[in-house]
Amino acid sequence: MTTTLAPRGGLDDRPAHRDPNVLRWLGAYASSAGDGVYYVALSWAAVQAGSATQAGLVMSVSALPRAVLMLGGGVVADRFGPRRVVIGSDAVRCASVLAVAGLLLLTGPGLWLLAVLALVFGTVDAVFVPAVGALPARITEPGQLARVQGMRGLAYRCAVIVGAPLGGLGVAVGGAAAAFGLAGLLIAVSVPLLVCVRMRELPADDTVAGRDRTAWADLLAGLRYIRRHRVLAPLVLAIALGDFGFVGPLNVGLTLLADERGWGASGMGWVLAGFGVGAGLVSLLLAVRGRLPHAGQVSGYALLAGAVAIAALAFVPTLLAALAVALAVGLLAGLSGAMCGALLQTQADPAFLGRVTAVSSLVSLGLTPLSMPLSAAAIGAWGTGPVFVVSAVVCGLGGVVALGVRDLRRAELPG
Structure with missing residues (x-):
């Protein structure tokens, strides 16, 4: 059954950038700077406590539970409501990080303690990520979702x-314990903000739809819903192909490329900055305009053009040229990602949005990171050029899907 939420539903009808409810949610989302501090603290503490290999294992511990449990997390978000799940999971994240900070003040950084924290973080993320993805459709009007994607x-x-x-400042001032404490406090900021966010309710028949079924049945129902949807099924496939083709080159591949060309760590930083600026400009454009026409076509063409830019990155002769190409990659990847995200939000029935977000996030946050060692091994065997080209082809296939499936190609965002 397809559900359309009632207009406004008691929420503010102002544009998203002027809506206090959306701004409270945005403030909570912005406090994810605490996640960045957490990862710096975790990596530093792991390196201090063990070898480089052991530190790498600690850093990767989060990926496995996130990948295994992500689909179940979507069921939890839809069953109990995304707001409740986000608040609860955020509270657990905050408490676990602060607890480790306290323990580190009393004892030295032990690998087992850091591994447990990473495991808890990854497990909670499996529930947190689908719930975060399901929130925007409940806090604003469909016509504002593209602007919300830009603001996000x-x-x-x-x-x-x-x-x-x-994170680096926290480590420098007080060591890993201070950095973990700072991360926990930043994450804590989001909890009261989320408590104050108002949500529109689903119609009664949808909110109770899954209560008489098992969680497994709800999961299967969500997968069937995606498979039968004329826009969501190809859209999820396009997102998956784009992520698989993008993450390897722009993470492990870029590091190895910078080393191969003699650009050094600073050169790699400039290239990453170019990508970040490009993606940020697209987000600003969407936040200001609120909507771009022909969303399905824009997504497809941006994926295709972005694929060409990814391939070109491996063959540019100078750092300045690499910076320009990275800026283009950021613009195109940011555009395709924002359009795909907005289409996902507007096309999915809100009662299924947690499960839809879980499926789309499973690739980018659960499976794709596990492919990075594969990318590194392939570059070691065949070099950066062939691997970047293959990755670009995979990314381009996402654009082919977006433009080749009529319903997705013609998909529009609400005005």
């Missing part, structure tokens, strides 16, 4: 820019 992108970029330096 800007908040994320700011959190990334601020989080790592804050």
Whole structure:
């Protein structure tokens, strides 16, 4: 059954950037700078406590429960409501990080303690991520969702820019314990903000739809819903292909490329900055305009053009040229990602949005990180050029899907 939420539903009908309810949610999302501080603290403490290999294992512990439990997290978000799940999972994240900070003040950084924290964080993320994805459709009007995606992108970029330096400052001032404490306090800021966010309710028949079924039945119902949807099924496939083709080159591949070309760590930082600026400009455009026409076509063409830019990155001769290409990759990847995200929000029945978000996030946050060692091994065997080209082809296939499926190609965002 397809459900359309009643207009406004008691929420503010102002544009998203002027809506206090959306701004409270955005403030909570921006506090994800605490996540950046957490990762800096975790990596530093792991390196201090063990070898480089052991530190790498600790850093990767979060990925496995996130991948295994993500689909179940979507069921939890839809069953209990995304707001309740986000608040609860955020509280657990905050408490666990602060607890480790306290323990580190009393004892030295032990690998077992850090591994347990990473495991808890990854497990909670499996529930947190689908719930976060299901929130925007419940706090604003459908016509404002593209603007919300832009605002969310800007908040994320700011959190990334601020989080790592804050983590480094915390480590420099008081060691890993201080950095973990700072991360916990930043995460804690989001909890009261989320408590104050108002949500529109689903119609009664949808909110109770899954209560007489098992969680497994709800999961299967969500997967069937996506498979039968004329827009969501190809959209999720396009997102998956784009993520698989993008993450490897722009993470492990870029590091190896910078080393191969002699750009050094600073050169790699400039390239990453170019990408971040491009993605940030797209987020700003969406936040200001609120909507772009022909969303399905824009997503497809941006994926195709972004694929060409990814391939070109491996062949540019100078750092300045690489910076320009990275800016283009950021613009195109940011555009396709924002359009795909907005279409996902507007096309999905809100009663299924947690499960839809879980499926789309499973690839980018659960499975794709596990492919990074594969990308590194492939570059070691065949070099950066062939691997970047293959990755670009995979990314381009996402654009082919978006433009080749008529319902997705013609998909529009609400005005």
